[in-house]
Amino acid sequence: MNKLKKTVVICCIIMNCFSMSACFSYKDINKVMFITAFIVDVDNSGNPILYAEAFKGVRTSATAGQDERVLFKATGKTLFEAVRNMNATSSYKLNYTQNKAIIFTQKAAEFGLDNFIDFLDRDQELLIRPYIAIYQGDPEKLMKLNILQEKYIGTFLVQLVENIGASSRAVKLSLNEFYNQRGTGDRTNVVTIIDITKDDLEPKLQVNGGAVITNDKMVSVLSKNEGQGFNFLMNTILGGTLEITNPCDINKFITLEIIKSKTKTEISYNNNNNIIELKKKIKVKVDVGEAQKSIVLTKENIRKIEKKSEENIVKACNNVFAKYKDMGIDIFDITEQFYAKYPKIKIENIIDKTELKVEAEVEIMNTGDVENFQ
Amino acid sequence: MEKINIEYIKEKLKNSYDVKYREIESALGIILGVFIDDLCDSKFISEYIFNPLMQAKIETVDLEYIKKEVLPANSIGDINNNDEVISHVLSGDLVLIFSFASKAIYCEAKGYVRRSVGIPVTENVIKGPREGFVEAFVDNVSLIRRKIKNSDLKFETVVLGNKSNTVTVICYLEGVAPKKLVDYIRTKINNINLEFILESNYIEEELKNKNTVFDTIGTTEKVDVAASKILEGRVAIIVDGTPFVITAPYFFVDNFQTPDDYYSNKYFGNLSRGIRVFSFFLASLLSGLYVAITTFHFSLIPTVFAVKLAISRAGVPLPTVIELLLMTFFFQLLREAGIRLPQPIGQAMSIVGALILGDAAVGAGLASQSTVVVVALSSISSFLVSKLYGALSTWNIIIILFSSVLGLPGFYISFFIFISHMAGLESCGYPYLFPLGTLETFKFKDVLYRKDLSKISNSVFDKDDYNE
Numbered sequence: 110m111n112k113l114k115k116t117v118v119i120c121c122i123i124m125n126c127f128s129m130s131a132c133f134s135y136k137d138i139n140k141v142m143f144i145t146a147f148i149v150d151v152d153n154s155g156n157p158i159l160y161a162e163a164f165k166g167v168r169t170s171a172t173a174g175q176d177e178r179v180l181f182k183a184t185g186k187t188l189f190e191a192v193r194n195m196n197a198t199s200s201y202k203l204n205y206t207q208n209k210a211i212i213f214t215q216k217a218a219e220f221g222l223d224n225f226i227d228f229l230d231r232d233q234e235l236l237i238r239p240y241i242a243i244y245q246g247d248p249e250k251l252m253k254l255n256i257l258q259e260k261y262i263g264t265f266l267v268q269l270v271e272n273i274g275a276s277s278r279a280v281k282l283s284l285n286e287f288y289n290q291r292g293t294g295d296r297t298n299v300v301t302i303i304d305i306t307k308d309d310l311e312p313k314l315q316v317n318g319g320a321v322i323t324n325d326k327m328v329s330v331l332s333k334n335e336g337q338g339f340n341f342l343m344n345t346i347l348g349g350t351l352e353i354t355n356p357c358d359i360n361k362f363i364t365l366e367i368i369k370s371k372t373k374t375e376i377s378y379n380n381n382n383n384i385i386e387l388k389k390k391i392k393v394k395v396d397v398g399e400a401q402k403s404i405v406l407t408k409e410n411i412r413k414i415e416k417k418s419e420e421n422i423v424k425a426c427n428n429v430f431a432k433y434k435d436m437g438i439d440i441f442d443i444t445e446q447f448y449a450k451y452p453k454i455k456i457e458n459i460i461d462k463t464e465l466k467v468e469a470e471v472e473i474m475n476t477g478d479v480e481n482f483q
Numbered sequence: 484m485e486k487i488n489i490e491y492i493k494e495k496l497k498n499s500y501d502v503k504y505r506e507i508e509s510a511l512g513i514i515l516g517v518f519i520d521d522l523c524d525s526k527f528i529s530e531y532i533f534n535p536l537m538q539a540k541i542e543t544v545d546l547e548y549i550k551k552e553v554l555p556a557n558s559i560g561d562i563n564n565n566d567e568v569i570s571h572v573l574s575g576d577l578v579l580i581f582s583f584a585s586k587a588i589y590c591e592a593k594g595y596v597r598r599s600v601g602i603p604v605t606e607n608v609i610k611g612p613r614e615g616f617v618e619a620f621v622d623n624v625s626l627i628r629r630k631i632k633n634s635d636l637k638f639e640t641v642v643l644g645n646k647s648n649t650v651t652v653i654c655y656l657e658g659v660a661p662k663k664l665v666d667y668i669r670t671k672i673n674n675i676n677l678e679f680i681l682e683s684n685y686i687e688e689e690l691k692n693k694n695t696v697f698d699t700i701g702t703t704e705k706v707d708v709a710a711s712k713i714l715e716g717r718v719a720i721i722v723d724g725t726p727f728v729i730t731a732p733y734f735f736v737d738n739f740q741t742p743d744d745y746y747s748n749k750y751f752g753n754l755s756r757g758i759r760v761f762s763f764f765l766a767s768l769l770s771g772l773y774v775a776i777t778t779f780h781f782s783l784i785p786t787v788f789a790v791k792l793a794i795s796r797a798g799v800p801l802p803t804v805i806e807l808l809l810m811t812f813f814f815q816l817l818r819e820a821g822i823r824l825p826q827p828i829g830q831a832m833s834i835v836g837a838l839i840l841g842d843a844a845v846g847a848g849l850a851s852q853s854t855v856v857v858v859a860l861s862s863i864s865s866f867l868v869s870k871l872y873g874a875l876s877t878w879n880i881i882i883i884l885f886s887s888v889l890g891l892p893g894f895y896i897s898f899f900i901f902i903s904h905m906a907g908l909e910s911c912g913y914p915y916l917f918p919l920g921t922l923e924t925f926k927f928k929d930v931l932y933r934k935d936l937s938k939i940s941n942s943v944f945d946k947d948d949y950n951e
Contacts, residue, residue: 135779137777138781139793139799167794168848174794174795206782207781236782
């Protein structure tokens, strides 16, 4: 290649580089305000009200400097208009790349998430990483909540959800999973519900069950107690506890710590009687965490504990399934599983024709020894 | 044959206080000794040349008799013309001109001040030989000879520089160094047409790639390094007047190899080499990546770090890219000042510099702590591969500029250009990235991982190369 050709090629590459500018551009990190969480509410006319918290670096006399939490509120006919209106009250451009949580109020969720979701999905700055949650209460109270454990609600919510393994009753869902669920099967989601504790020593944010969203509208609440059965059925148990009566004293309890849980799903369709059989095989490995009063861990007692906890699991699963079967809402993704196996069979309202069979197998791995004594 | 013309020689060497003429009477006529006082050993001349000449009764015009019977000096030869006389005198020989003979005789009587063999300051080692080359080429030749006692070790001399007449020695191991390589270097050196040569870089520039900041020709001050390169089949070029010996070809992977890799524990040596490779990427890419991520792609920064960065940069009036370039410039200022200043002042400089870079710039709001950390890390890393310092400093700035315009796509484009540029370089006809990217002759033995010495102690070239 001669020199002229080389120069032309290099010039073309450089010019091409400059024409490659997309919807991002140079912006210094101290010239933006990062939103860490925002709450979407609606007024009585159905217009979105947007609340947001952001952080901003501030230079102080101390070398280290510090960050400040800044709160915003804006309204508009659409969510995007509300976002732009919010920018009008901010000294720097609001940036959503560090957003950790998208919270909808119960009112907004009942009004319909489809009024807001498109903006969240379409805008490139809004990532699919944040967690989605429904808040049952006054959004202003939530924004002004002073959480000592963490300055920012968004970051705290992430920590809270990441720590969900400690409870087998909580539900977690990221925006990405939410998008997937609302577009497949019977378009039903179970979204984390958060609220502020009332009877705690100081007000805190807590995960409190799940909101059932069908066709982008909140239709029901999955209570904390139902959460465990739901999680067992959905194979989303990461940890938590099982409480059963003490075989040595029926008035006392034993707490089993879930170490590992695995749920296998088998789905089959009986053409003759038009029934879908849903079989869930749940294998749970537990440790004995606590025994009230005392327990003698004989083989017989261990078997009793295992049997009792198996019964509890089956009962919890059947209860939650029965409730939603009655309501005709498929929160268990049966529709997706059915069509994955039988893509050519078309059945209306699948959960109505589904019969659940739960087989639970609990195995106590470790009974633990009391070692600390003097 | 023309007769040696004393008047011509005196005319050529006039106005030089150190050129001495010593006449000795003999039965047949005058014998004139010409030499340069500063370059010759006066005691040797008096004792072994002039004294025997005065004692001897010279009654024959046959100079062979004088060479064989009279002069005990060890290196003697004939001179047939005036220019040769001048050349020998300027090289530190004594020339004897006979009024009764047409030829002259030179006797080697060099005796100038030489620096003794010392420890090279630019290539420190923890373990291994410490002797380094000196300015006198004869000493350098003897140092290599002592390392490689092999009859195939060849030293070819070429006199370069129209005005300086600098002796240059091409050194290689016959049968190991590819013939085409030796021919290439010999031709290149013979074609050099310079007025003077003061340092090996005058020759280096003729051999290496022109449009690059990468050094495609190596230099070393250490005798063992030069010897190892010669034994691998490369060519060394010794230039009179400099302790820096050229080794060619010089490959990219050579920048990561140090003598310690071969003289110390294999595993630790490999760890150190791994760190050097990592530091190369850190020095070249870190600043660009920092600019791209902190000015375009906030979503890639973990939130906790984003908070810290925002706090750190709060109140800094300059854009990140200017801040980064400014701090890099400050660092270059300090480095340049540190090198040029005498050592005692240099230490004071370092303290002031560290304060400017580390604290005062942050305190004054000129820079953020995170930028200082990035510049410091990048600069320290570049010292680990000191031979690539110039290339890293330059490409670092290019990558920063690309990243500041286009973010990560700019970073990738500049990195691609960086690698392509290296891949396009050649060192004496061999690809600079050899053996990387040359699949057919890929030898992984001593590239990133140093294997057992018994497995890597052979030529870096292919057998086919020897006789091409």
